Amino acid sequence: VPAETATTKSAGMAGVRALLGRWEVLVAALFLLTCVVGQNLSGEFLTADSFTTASLDLSEVALMALALALVVVAAEIDLSVASVLALSSAVMAELWNAGLPLELIMPICIAVGALCGAVNGFLVTRLGLPSLAVTIGTLALFRGLAYVVIGDESVTDFPIAWTDRAFGNFGGTAIPNTMILFAFLAIGFGVLLHATPFGRSVFAIGANEEAARFSGLRVKRIKMWLFVMSGAVAALAGVVISLRNSTAAANVGQGFELVAVAAVVLGGISIFGGKGSILGVVLALGLLGAIQKSLTLAEGISSYWVQIVIGTLLIGSVLGPNLVRRARETRGGSKPSRRGLWPSRRAATPNAPQH
Amino acid sequence: MSAPATVSPSAPAPAPPRSGERARKATELAFRVRELGIVLALGLLILVTGILEPRFVGAGSLRDLALNASIIAILAVGQTLVILTRNIDISVGSILGLTAFMAGSLLSNNPDLPIPLVMVLGMGLGGACGLLNGVLVTYGKVPALVVTLGTLYIFRGLAFLWTDGRQVNAETLPDRFLNLGTESLFGIPILVLFALVVVLVVGQYLRDMRSGRELYAIGSNPEAARLAGVRSDRRVNTAFLVSGALAGLGGVLFTARFGTVDATAGTGYELTVVAAAVVGGVAVFGGSGSVYGAALGALLLGSITSSLIVLKVDAFWQMAAIGGLLLLAIAIDRFVSLRLEAALRQRSSRRAG
Numbered sequence: 249v250p251a252e253t254a255t256t257k258s259a260g261m262a263g264v265r266a267l268l269g270r271w272e273v274l275v276a277a278l279f280l281l282t283c284v285v286g287q288n289l290s291g292e293f294l295t296a297d298s299f300t301t302a303s304l305d306l307s308e309v310a311l312m313a314l315a316l317a318l319v320v321v322a323a324e325i326d327l328s329v330a331s332v333l334a335l336s337s338a339v340m341a342e343l344w345n346a347g348l349p350l351e352l353i354m355p356i357c358i359a360v361g362a363l364c365g366a367v368n369g370f371l372v373t374r375l376g377l378p379s380l381a382v383t384i385g386t387l388a389l390f391r392g393l394a395y396v397v398i399g400d401e402s403v404t405d406f407p408i409a410w411t412d413r414a415f416g417n418f419g420g421t422a423i424p425n426t427m428i429l430f431a432f433l434a435i436g437f438g439v440l441l442h443a444t445p446f447g448r449s450v451f452a453i454g455a456n457e458e459a460a461r462f463s464g465l466r467v468k469r470i471k472m473w474l475f476v477m478s479g480a481v482a483a484l485a486g487v488v489i490s491l492r493n494s495t496a497a498a499n500v501g502q503g504f505e506l507v508a509v510a511a512v513v514l515g516g517i518s519i520f521g522g523k524g525s526i527l528g529v530v531l532a533l534g535l536l537g538a539i540q541k542s543l544t545l546a547e548g549i550s551s552y553w554v555q556i557v558i559g560t561l562l563i564g565s566v567l568g569p570n571l572v573r574r575a576r577e578t579r580g581g582s583k584p585s586r587r588g589l590w591p592s593r594r595a596a597t598p599n600a601p602q603h
Numbered sequence: 604m605s606a607p608a609t610v611s612p613s614a615p616a617p618a619p620p621r622s623g624e625r626a627r628k629a630t631e632l633a634f635r636v637r638e639l640g641i642v643l644a645l646g647l648l649i650l651v652t653g654i655l656e657p658r659f660v661g662a663g664s665l666r667d668l669a670l671n672a673s674i675i676a677i678l679a680v681g682q683t684l685v686i687l688t689r690n691i692d693i694s695v696g697s698i699l700g701l702t703a704f705m706a707g708s709l710l711s712n713n714p715d716l717p718i719p720l721v722m723v724l725g726m727g728l729g730g731a732c733g734l735l736n737g738v739l740v741t742y743g744k745v746p747a748l749v750v751t752l753g754t755l756y757i758f759r760g761l762a763f764l765w766t767d768g769r770q771v772n773a774e775t776l777p778d779r780f781l782n783l784g785t786e787s788l789f790g791i792p793i794l795v796l797f798a799l800v801v802v803l804v805v806g807q808y809l810r811d812m813r814s815g816r817e818l819y820a821i822g823s824n825p826e827a828a829r830l831a832g833v834r835s836d837r838r839v840n841t842a843f844l845v846s847g848a849l850a851g852l853g854g855v856l857f858t859a860r861f862g863t864v865d866a867t868a869g870t871g872y873e874l875t876v877v878a879a880a881v882v883g884g885v886a887v888f889g890g891s892g893s894v895y896g897a898a899l900g901a902l903l904l905g906s907i908t909s910s911l912i913v914l915k916v917d918a919f920w921q922m923a924a925i926g927g928l929l930l931l932a933i934a935i936d937r938f939v940s941l942r943l944e945a946a947l948r949q950r951s952s953r954r955a956g
Contacts, residue, residue: 325748377933380691380748381887384877385929392923399919498919503871506752519746552763559756566745574744 271516271524271569275531278561279538286542289549293542296422302541304415307426307492308333308485309504310533313511314430314437315481317529319379319474320512321441323454323521324372326475327383329482330504331390332364334497336486338394341403341496350410354487361483362476364390369475373468387505394498402497406490414491426488433481438526450474454521510558511536514565535561637884637939641899645906652910659913666792672905673798674860677853678872679879679897680805681733681846686880687809688839689822689889690740690747695850695876697758698732699869702854704762707771707864714777721780725855726848732758733847737840755873759866766866773862784860794856801849802898809894818842822889878925879904882932886940904928 286293303310312329319326336357343353364386371382418428441447449470452460461467490496515532517524539558544551653660678695685692702725709721732754739750773781783793791799809815820828821835829835858864883900885892904925911921 371930371934375934375937377937378887381881381933382930384874384881385926385933387874387926388878388922388929389926392919392921392926395919396917396923399917506755509752510756513749513752519749550764550767552760555756555760555763559753559760561753562756563739563743563745563750563753566749567739567743570744 272528272531275514275516275528275535279531279535282535282538282542286538286545289542289546292545298541298545300417300422300424302537303427304424304492305540306533306537307424307430308489308501309507309511310430311426311433311485311488312478312482312504313508313515313529313533314433314526315474315478316508317512317515317517317524317526318437318441318450319478320509320517320519321454321521321524322450322471322474323457324379324471324474325383325509325519326365326368326379326478327505327509328364328368328386328390329478329485329508330501331387331394332361332479332482333486333489333501333504334394334499335364335390335397336361336483337490337496337500338398338498340487340490341398341401344403344406344496350407357487358480358483361486362480364483365476365479366472368479369472372475373471391498398496398498400498402495403490404495406494406496411491411494414488415494426492429488434526434530441526446470446473451522454518454523456522507536510562514562516565519566637936638893638896638899640935641883641896641903645899645903648903648906648910652913656913659910664909664913666787668906668909669795669902670792670860671909672902673792673794674853674856675872675875675879675905676798676898676901677801677849677856678846678876679883679901680801680894681849682876682880683883683885683892683894683897684805684809684818684842685747685846686877686885686887687818687822687889687892688835688842689825690839690842691877691887692733692736692747692751692843692846693873693877694732694736694751694754694758695846695853696869696872697755697762698729698847698850699854699857699872700866701732701758701762701765702729702851703857703864703868704766704771704854704866706855706858707776710777710780710858711771711775718780718783722852722855725851727851729851729854730844730848733843733845733850734840736847737843740843741836741839759870762866762868770863770865771858776858776862780859781862782859783856784862794860797852797856798898801852802894805845806894814838814841819890822891824890875904876901878929882929884932884936886936887933891940900932 283294292298312333316326316329339360340353340357343356344350348356368379368383368386371377371386372379413425416425417423418425441450449460449465452463452465453467453470457467486500489500493500511532512524512529513519514535515524515529517529536558539561540554543549543554543557649660649665658664678699682692682695705728706721706725709724710716736747736750736754739745739754740747743750786793788796809818817828817833817835817838820831820833821838825835854869857868861868879901880892880897881887881900882903883892883896883898885897885900907924907928908921911924912918
């Protein structure tokens with residue numbers, strides 16, 4: 249979002265404008281709007297209970313979206329996250345049947361997820377394959393392996409102490425434990441992306457990979473870590489969903505990858521890489537949750553509208569700014585813009601990281 | 604290839620024109636080999652399965668194989684057009700769901716409706732959905748992945764709103780419509796004939812028509828295509844429109860084949876369709892691939908599933924096998940294109956030298 253140069257107006261005005269023009273502010277405003285509308289649709293909307301259930305439902309997608317955000321900032325994509333989640337769940341079930349203690353199983357599951365991520369990372373960075381194609385392939389492969397591991401059975405006899413931990417709230421509040429976990433990870437990934445050299449490298453790679461390589465960044469290694477993190481977090485989400493539903497099976501989380509991508513894009517992370525913030529993703533997740541909850545609570549409105557509203561928002565989140573920019577450009581000289589799934593790398597205009 | 608055949612024996616120190624010729628031949632061969640590779644894999648799969656379980660190569664079984672792959676093949680043809688232009692259309696499964704229910708409810712409410720009209724309506728609705736995708740991509744300048752992810756939700760949501768929990772049952776559909784999905788013409792299932800016609804028509808279009816060639820130009824280098832005067836926006840819109848229309852046709856045929864349709868018809872098809880195109884050698888970065896490859900990819904994916912079932916391999920291996928095949932296909936493509944690039948570079952450096 250470009251901050252207009254204040255030539256005539258005061259610096260303060262320009263500051264306010266830049267702030268209002270920020271994507272995060274817009275998403276936050278939409279979130280508040282949804283809250284107001286939601287409360288009008290149903291009196292139950294603004295209650296602690298509805299917050300608890302809405303955020304619980306979104307826990308796993310929320311966790312996965314955080315790590316996915318970093319992958320997308322680096323101009324790659326990981327569509328295999330929901331399958332890694334399923335594989336993690338299946339491995340968890342199998343190891344539990346084998347009699348291992350959960351305290352040991354959980355780190356193993358996360359390691360399996362990291363390994364899955366490493367497979368993605370290897371194929372993308374070492375063999376130079378496009379991540380979209382690779383992760384569509386591993387989407388099928390990892391989900392398939394989940395079925396190979398456990399078939400169509402499921403395990404439901406996890407110890408209540410642990411399922412309560414995943415399902416329960418934090419110390420008598422209305423905040424689910426999963427949201428505490430999410431908050432920790434959000435802060436962690438936020439710091440990693442916005443306050444460390446590693447994060448700055450991720451932005452640089454996403455903005456212009458070639459320039460990043462020539463300026464001495466170890467592009468392949470950094471991307472590898474991003475995929476490994478994405479896999480590990482997806483596996484963690486698999487552990488969480490298995491405990492939360494006290495069911496581990498190979499068919500959990502079908503289609504979650506698309507919801508996670510939707511959250512990331514809605515959060516203002518450019519699908520071309522190089523732009524966006526973790527805060528935006530967190531706010532977008534809040535918005536998704538609020539929309540979902542308000543429409544399911546509302547009487548007389550079919551909950552099928554949830555999908556239509558989310559789809560429209562997703563397109564609008566990119567279309568809106570584009571139309572604004574085009575209107576500005578027609579006012580003052582035009583500039584060719586980019587199109588396509590990915591722009592041709594050489595033609596890409598380098599976007600300066602915003603942070 | 605207008606030059607005379609240059610199959611000369613052991614040429615010492617190849618002259619520049621001949622090395623150019625050789626590189627061009629290598630390029631052409633590589634593309635043909637890509638499709639031949641799938642045919643070979645397909646043949647091998649059927650052969651091995653046939654040896655282990657002779658029933659697999661029975662006429663009925665092979666017929667089922669083609670029948671199962673035809674709807675995916677039709678969608679994969681449309682997907683190929685879109686991917687060629689360096690875009691992607693992951694809303695096809697939702698478009699299929701929408702049109703499948705439309706066809707079902709139209710025909711169960713008006714059993715006398717002519718079937719060609721239903722198909723035209725299905726393709727019209729699908730085409731409209733596709734055009735919406737295209738316009739958002741070209742005029743809205745929204746990345747295709749974002750647009751079609753959004754419309755994947757929107758079209759599916761509309762299908763749910765429309766069906767409102769109802770479903771169309773086979774009993775309410777006229778027999779002449781359901782026969783489309785089961786009967787044969789000249790020994791070939793009608794569904795397969797549809798797929799063949801679509802593949803051949805679009806294949807010829809891509810090969811011979813100027814606008815078809817332009818799709819490759821756009822995908823190879825969007826900027827260069829624009830500078831060369833290609834009306835890219837119009838071409839990309841057409842690609843999305845055709846993809847939508849073919850998904851619409853697929854929806855009508857889906858209803859004819861399965862009879863029972865609700866709002867979830869075609870859920871997850873988008874991934875199978877993209878996988879079929881990619882296995883068939885259509886590069887996700889655009890500019891290379893053919894609809895024949897995509898259709899063969901659909902057939903290969905379908906055959907793997909059937910073969911594993913016949914061989915009584917644990918059904919749970921199916922998905923993993925398909926994923927592995929997909930990765931193998933793109934890895935081989937990458938390898939071949941690197942070799943090809945090296946060959947071409949050698950040619951141009953020799954020419955310069």
